Amino acid sequence: MSSDQRLEAKASGPVVALCGGVGAARFLRGLVRVLPPEQIVAIVNTGDDREFYGVHVSPDVDIVAYTLAGLVNTEVGYGLSGDTFQLIETLAALGHETWFRLGDRDFAHCLDRTLRLRAGEGLAQITNDLRKKLGLGLRILPMAETPCPTMVRLEDGRTMHFEEYMIREGAPDGVAAVELNHAAQAKPAPGVIEAIHSARTILFCPSNPVVSVGPILSVPGIREAVAQRRGRAVAVSPIVEGAPIKGPARQLLRGVGIEVSARGVAQHYRTHRLPSEASRNANATEPVALIDGFVIDEKDRAQASDIEGFGLEVAVTDSIMTDAEASERLARVALELASRNPS
Amino acid sequence: MSSDQRLEAKASGPVVALCGGVGAARFLRGLVRVLPPEQIVAIVNTGDDREFYGVHVSPDVDIVAYTLAGLVNTEVGYGLSGDTFQLIETLAALGHETWFRLGDRDFAHCLDRTLRLRAGEGLAQITNDLRKKLGLGLRILPMAETPCPTMVRLEDGRTMHFEEYMIREGAPDGVAAVELNHAAQAKPAPGVIEAIHSARTILFCPSNPVVSVGPILSVPGIREAVAQRRGRAVAVSPIVEGAPIKGPARQLLRGVGIEVSARGVAQHYRTHRLPSEASRNANATEPVALIDGFVIDEKDRAQASDIEGFGLEVAVTDSIMTDAEASERLARVALELASRNPS
Numbered sequence: 001m002s003s004d005q006r007l008e009a010k011a012s013g014p015v016v017a018l019c020g021g022v023g024a025a026r027f028l029r030g031l032v033r034v035l036p037p038e039q040i041v042a043i044v045n046t047g048d049d050r051e052f053y054g055v056h057v058s059p060d061v062d063i064v065a066y067t068l069a070g071l072v073n074t075e076v077g078y079g080l081s082g083d084t085f086q087l088i089e090t091l092a093a094l095g096h097e098t099w100f101r102l103g104d105r106d107f108a109h110c111l112d113r114t115l116r117l118r119a120g121e122g123l124a125q126i127t128n129d130l131r132k133k134l135g136l137g138l139r140i141l142p143m144a145e146t147p148c149p150t151m152v153r154l155e156d157g158r159t160m161h162f163e164e165y166m167i168r169e170g171a172p173d174g175v176a177a178v179e180l181n182h183a184a185q186a187k188p189a190p191g192v193i194e195a196i197h198s199a200r201t202i203l204f205c206p207s208n209p210v211v212s213v214g215p216i217l218s219v220p221g222i223r224e225a226v227a228q229r230r231g232r233a234v235a236v237s238p239i240v241e242g243a244p245i246k247g248p249a250r251q252l253l254r255g256v257g258i259e260v261s262a263r264g265v266a267q268h269y270r271t272h273r274l275p276s277e278a279s280r281n282a283n284a285t286e287p288v289a290l291i292d293g294f295v296i297d298e299k300d301r302a303q304a305s306d307i308e309g310f311g312l313e314v315a316v317t318d319s320i321m322t323d324a325e326a327s328e329r330l331a332r333v334a335l336e337l338a339s340r341n342p343s
Numbered sequence: 344m345s346s347d348q349r350l351e352a353k354a355s356g357p358v359v360a361l362c363g364g365v366g367a368a369r370f371l372r373g374l375v376r377v378l379p380p381e382q383i384v385a386i387v388n389t390g391d392d393r394e395f396y397g398v399h400v401s402p403d404v405d406i407v408a409y410t411l412a413g414l415v416n417t418e419v420g421y422g423l424s425g426d427t428f429q430l431i432e433t434l435a436a437l438g439h440e441t442w443f444r445l446g447d448r449d450f451a452h453c454l455d456r457t458l459r460l461r462a463g464e465g466l467a468q469i470t471n472d473l474r475k476k477l478g479l480g481l482r483i484l485p486m487a488e489t490p491c492p493t494m495v496r497l498e499d500g501r502t503m504h505f506e507e508y509m510i511r512e513g514a515p516d517g518v519a520a521v522e523l524n525h526a527a528q529a530k531p532a533p534g535v536i537e538a539i540h541s542a543r544t545i546l547f548c549p550s551n552p553v554v555s556v557g558p559i560l561s562v563p564g565i566r567e568a569v570a571q572r573r574g575r576a577v578a579v580s581p582i583v584e585g586a587p588i589k590g591p592a593r594q595l596l597r598g599v600g601i602e603v604s605a606r607g608v609a610q611h612y613r614t615h616r617l618p619s620e621a622s623r624n625a626n627a628t629e630p631v632a633l634i635d636g637f638v639i640d641e642k643d644r645a646q647a648s649d650i651e652g653f654g655l656e657v658a659v660t661d662s663i664m665t666d667a668e669a670s671e672r673l674a675r676v677a678l679e680l681a682s683r684n685p686s
Contacts, residue, residue, distance in 0.1 A: 090451030104447045108433030
């Protein structure tokens with residue numbers, strides 16, 4: 001019996017993945033090689049969503065969908081391979097701010113979403129249709145259907161949308177807090193809670209715990225559903241050797257008081273506090289254990305015993321997803337950790 | 344003293360041109376070679392305007408602006424030269440109706456207009472900014488700022504937007520009426536009435552009298568201002584040898600009972616009835632003389648005496664605008680006819 005068959009034999013209910021953008025997409029790229037895609041539900045952060053140039057942009061949803069469809073611009077990890085930029089360059093010539101680059105075909109996808117939202121369709125239905133049109137077998141669910149902008153408050157007093165912080169400002173230091181008030185007042189999108197309740201395994205993708213997984217967990221009901229999981233939950237560390245593989249995790253983790261290390265992220269998920277109160281000066285609330293296992297990189301092997309000390313199973317592997325085969329190996333390690341008998 | 348100097352010496356007030364799309368744009372391309380552009384005001388039909396793919400498209404305004412800026416796709420007479428079609432082709436792939444082709448850069452212009460309209464700016468201001476950005480010296484005024492969709496009623500009972508009739512349906516026969524109710528309830532855009540009142544000359548471009556100039560004249564106040572002109576008004580025939588140079592004039596003129604000939608158009612403007620009542624079965628209203636002179640093509644020379652019989656001065660010339668020089672010659676003929684002493 002192959003490893004795959006064993007994994008499938010245990011199958012009952014989907015494997016649910018909590019997802020941000022690039023890191024999650026690369027992890028899922030491996031997961032769909034290990035499991036039948038139909039058994040996977042990706043619940044994706046929409047805290048990065050914003051209207052740009054009149055269209056509804058869903059960065060993380062689109063990164064996941066484009067990556068899995070093999071359409072992504074692999075150089076940067078987002079956008080469409082070979083896309084052109086006529087529209088945005090013309091807007092720039094007409095005097096518009098264009099710090100958020102959006103290709104012509106990418107824009108068309110966002111426009112399709114916008115026109116359908118305006119016609120009264122829900123984001124979950126639109127996203128589901130998108131993944132079908134792209135020929136994807138896994139389900140992709142936005143965490144919520146209403147706007148949940150993640151806001152970053154800086155020590156200089158400015159508060160701005162995450163994309164403004166990230167792209168326009170270039171992710172500077174001096175983050176005072178990440179505000180998830182909108183997510184904290186949203187409802188989970190149709191299917192999200194059902195998927196988590198029925199999940200045989202919950203995977204936390206190697207995504208930013210503050211601005212990618214954080215918004216998902218702050219939508220009322222999702223964190224509770226994860227806490228009450230019937231199967232096991234495993235997170236893959238987005239931090240290797242004290243630095244994120246991609247993105248502004250250092251500034252953001254520091255800003256909310258999480259140690260910028262695999263150990264820091266493990267502890268964060270193991271003793272999770274409501275993200276809306278996760279600012280540096282917040283009062284502690286009762287922590288909840290959201291994960292049972294944690295996957296770290298070989299380079300962080302020295303932290304394994306500390307993480308086991310939090311009461312977590314630990315797997316150590318090469319976690320850098322240089323290609324689809326590396327993604328597959330990482331996904332397999334995470335799934336095997338989830339199916340390991342508790343020690 | 345050159346011909347140009349003579350024309351300028353007489354100058355007092357602008358030359359106002361009533362404009363549709365391609366024919367008007369080609370005529371203006373000549374006019375700006377004869378007169379300083381600053382002395383020209385183009386009042387442009389917005390009856391073709393429609394929202395496509397979430398953006399406000401102003402076909403005639405854009406044809407005029409793109410042509411004068413030297414940016415137009417000269418093969419078809421509209422759109423931008425060398426434009427790409429990534430956006431529309433992606434929308435098509437996502438299942439949208441895309442019978443109205445809009446290039447990526449063209450779309451950006453329409454998106455700019457849309458975003459500014461949404462921010463509360465007026466169409467006249469937006470159009471004026473566009474022509475400045477394109478480096479155009481002449482003023483371009485939309486006829487009105489509110490939506491004035493020209494609707495075409497067919498004998499089979501269907502009523503549709505002009506662009507649907509023209510592009511989607513391919514301009515079929517069987518036009519029962521052209522409905523300009525929206526224009527008839529609009530207000531002229533800021534500057535339109537003032538321009539006509541101060542005009543030393545009014546030129547009717549070689550545009551469709553029913554769906555291009557007709558909507559302009561049906562905006563309350565415009566027809567009256569033309570009727571009370573202080574200078575002379577001259578129209579250039581859009582019909583040569585019983586056929587339009589471009590566009591669906593045959594079907595539309597027939598549909599509203601105008602003879603499809605230079606003579607028919609001359610008579611229409613000379614004894615103008617309100618376009619909203621210009622359907623085949625409408626009751627006649629008191630006609631108004633909107634023009635003093637009419638320019639026809641050499642090939643229609645035989646109609647000159649009939650047209651003179653309507654009480655119009657006639658100039659006969661080669662009216663086919665194959666290039667800018669031809670446009671210039673035609674513009675010069677029209678201006679000279681307007682400055683001729685009444686016989």
